[in-house]
Amino acid sequence: MASRTALLRLSRRTLSSSMAPSRTAPFSTSTKVWHQQAPKSTSDNNNNTNAGKEVETHFGFQNVPENMKEHLVKQVFANVASKYDIMNDVMSGGVHRLWKDHFIRTLAPTPGTKLLDVAGGTGDIAMRFLDYCKETHGDNSAQVTVFDINPNMLEVGKERFTKTPYHNTSQVSFMEGNAENLEHIPDNSMDAYTIAFGIRNCTHVDRVLKEAYRVLKPGGRFMCLEFSKVENPVISKVYDVFSFDVIPTMGQIVANDRDSYQYLVESIRKFPPQKEFAKMIKDAGFTVMGQGYEDLTFGVAAIHSGFKL
Amino acid sequence: MSARTITAATANATIASIRARSLALTRRPAHWTRCATLFTCRSPLEPPTGKLYEGHIPISPLQRSILAVGSAFTALANPLRGDMVAALGETTGGMFLARIRDQMLLDPEGRRILRERPKITSESMQLDALRQLPDGTFGREYVRFLDDQQVSPDTREPVHFVDSEELAYVMQRYRETHDFYHTLTGLPVTVDGEIALKWFEMLQTGLPMTMLSSFFGPLRLTSEERSRLHEYYIPWALEYGSSSKLLMNVRWEEWMDRPVEEVQRELGVQPCPQV
Numbered sequence: 001m002a003s004r005t006a007l008l009r010l011s012r013r014t015l016s017s018s019m020a021p022s023r024t025a026p027f028s029t030s031t032k033v034w035h036q037q038a039p040k041s042t043s044d045n046n047n048n049t050n051a052g053k054e055v056e057t058h059f060g061f062q063n064v065p066e067n068m069k070e071h072l073v074k075q076v077f078a079n080v081a082s083k084y085d086i087m088n089d090v091m092s093g094g095v096h097r098l099w100k101d102h103f104i105r106t107l108a109p110t111p112g113t114k115l116l117d118v119a120g121g122t123g124d125i126a127m128r129f130l131d132y133c134k135e136t137h138g139d140n141s142a143q144v145t146v147f148d149i150n151p152n153m154l155e156v157g158k159e160r161f162t163k164t165p166y167h168n169t170s171q172v173s174f175m176e177g178n179a180e181n182l183e184h185i186p187d188n189s190m191d192a193y194t195i196a197f198g199i200r201n202c203t204h205v206d207r208v209l210k211e212a213y214r215v216l217k218p219g220g221r222f223m224c225l226e227f228s229k230v231e232n233p234v235i236s237k238v239y240d241v242f243s244f245d246v247i248p249t250m251g252q253i254v255a256n257d258r259d260s261y262q263y264l265v266e267s268i269r270k271f272p273p274q275k276e277f278a279k280m281i282k283d284a285g286f287t288v289m290g291q292g293y294e295d296l297t298f299g300v301a302a303i304h305s306g307f308k309l
Numbered sequence: 310m311s312a313r314t315i316t317a318a319t320a321n322a323t324i325a326s327i328r329a330r331s332l333a334l335t336r337r338p339a340h341w342t343r344c345a346t347l348f349t350c351r352s353p354l355e356p357p358t359g360k361l362y363e364g365h366i367p368i369s370p371l372q373r374s375i376l377a378v379g380s381a382f383t384a385l386a387n388p389l390r391g392d393m394v395a396a397l398g399e400t401t402g403g404m405f406l407a408r409i410r411d412q413m414l415l416d417p418e419g420r421r422i423l424r425e426r427p428k429i430t431s432e433s434m435q436l437d438a439l440r441q442l443p444d445g446t447f448g449r450e451y452v453r454f455l456d457d458q459q460v461s462p463d464t465r466e467p468v469h470f471v472d473s474e475e476l477a478y479v480m481q482r483y484r485e486t487h488d489f490y491h492t493l494t495g496l497p498v499t500v501d502g503e504i505a506l507k508w509f510e511m512l513q514t515g516l517p518m519t520m521l522s523s524f525f526g527p528l529r530l531t532s533e534e535r536s537r538l539h540e541y542y543i544p545w546a547l548e549y550g551s552s553s554k555l556l557m558n559v560r561w562e563e564w565m566d567r568p569v570e571e572v573q574r575e576l577g578v579q580p581c582p583q584v
Contacts, residue, residue, distance in 0.1 A: 026388035029395040253379035
């Protein structure tokens with residue numbers, strides 16, 4: 001479980017310290033060069049005691065003031081951005097690629113679709129969307145806006161897109177912002193809205209859903225791919241062991257960051273299960289077909305979908 | 310009463326009462342509950358202890374084995390990952406740290422270290438004062454070594470995965486004194502120098518991490534460095550690693566103003582062959 005000291009470690013870590021400059025001592029247990037040590041700050045403690053009256057929300061299994069969660073989540077993703085894709089492969093054994101392929105096939109975009117891919121970060125969904133339109137329809141007029149709160153993740157996404165034929169075309173654009181407030185996107189302007197593995201990190205999920213409803217055109221589709229609850233008790237136990245024992249350890253080995261991955265697996269447990277989330281989507285005004293969701297891999301992930309009618 | 314007046318009856322009564330008391334204390338369980346002890350061994354999925362010291366991250370035995378294997382491969386592939394070298398040492402240290410602690414308890418200096426638990430930080434070492442010492446003294450050479458490598462005693466990764474406060478201190482002390490070993494032996498901070506020092510430490514401490522570094526580390530060397538290692542460094546390490554005083558027992562802080570040669574003589578270590 002992420003402890004209070006781990007939380008403070010996360011908030012104090014800066015990007016510069018995670019990109020270690022050259023040390024020359026091999027097989028040494030020194031992890032920093034001497035001018036890099038993090039200053040001991042007591043200001044974090046002061047902030048926490050003053051925030052006693054504020055509304056709290058969950059950050060993994062910890063409770064934090066609401067206004068701090070956004071900053072902490074930003075820090076987590078700044079830390080993991082450079083190794084995000086490798087860690088996704090390590091954590092899911094490559095299965096996340098199958099999930100995302102199925103997600104885009106379920107969306108089944110038609111030529112000329114305008115997609116808003118929120119929490120799109122490193123661009124997995126956006127790339128698959130454009131590839132699908134090109135391969136299935138021979139279409140080059142589909143457009144995607146990759147939207148993310150974290151500039152580091154967007155940088156990784158831009159870098160990945162430079163190696164594709166979509167680089168420097170009008171098909172892909174990048175925008176930084178908060179999913180709870182899409183102020184620069186006009187009402188009724190998007191054909192489809194996707195958010196893959198991002199909504200559980202948002203502080204106010206209901207506001208995200210309301211904004212999604214606002215920016216979609218009538219007839220537009222909202223689709224969400226997210227980790228969800230495993231109902232089967234045997235698989236659930238194996239999944240728990242894997243999540244809490246293997247993933248933070250792999251995070252430490254690959255990325256030297258146990259705390260960020262501890263947060264990621266805890267945030268999965270805190271997210272509402274499939275039926276509850278489907279109800280939240282309905283409450284935001286969307287029309288859902290049937291149950292409103294489809295389980296993937298026994299419920300490890302789920303695709304939720306709603307239409308604005 | 311004197312020994313002769315103890316009768317057989319009172320002796321038997323005494324023995325019986327002692328046996329009754331000891332039986333009550335041990336409370337030998339019935340046969341079927343003794344079988345249950347087969348299943349109450351430590352679960353591989355639960356950390357065995359709570360948080361015992363600052364920086365302690367309790368991990369389950371399953372995590373420990375994954376971390377041990379993963380850190381071994383990562384440290385070999387990328388020797389600059391100091392955190393992985395540290396994690397490898399901690400996850401495999403286990404009973405060897407207890408052995409080092411027991412050896413420290415046999416020596417009066419070692420006992421003093423365990424009791425007082427000195428920490429080596431830049432404040433406690435007073436690096437500025439050491440820089441003022443004359444050349445050739447142990448302290449001056451030590452600070453020169455630190456400045457060349459751009460490290461300070463504060464840059465070491467703290468101990469995270471040892472499940473005992475005292476053994477965590479032993480591990481921390483072992484790590485902190487590593488720089489002193491470099492100054493003492495004169496080994497350079499190159500890959501082959503570090504491996505030679507790991508051979509030396511292996512003979513001193515027997516830690517599995519030193520064994521792994523000693524046997525697998527040379528895979529990363531060029532054949533010229535490897536032949537140098539085999540011809541000069543390893544024989545030197547074999548001779549002086551086992552014959553010198555256990556360096557974990559040395560209170561380095563008190564040897565700072567002595568000349569390096571004197572320190573080497575007292576501890577029974579010859580400087581490494583210069584090649």
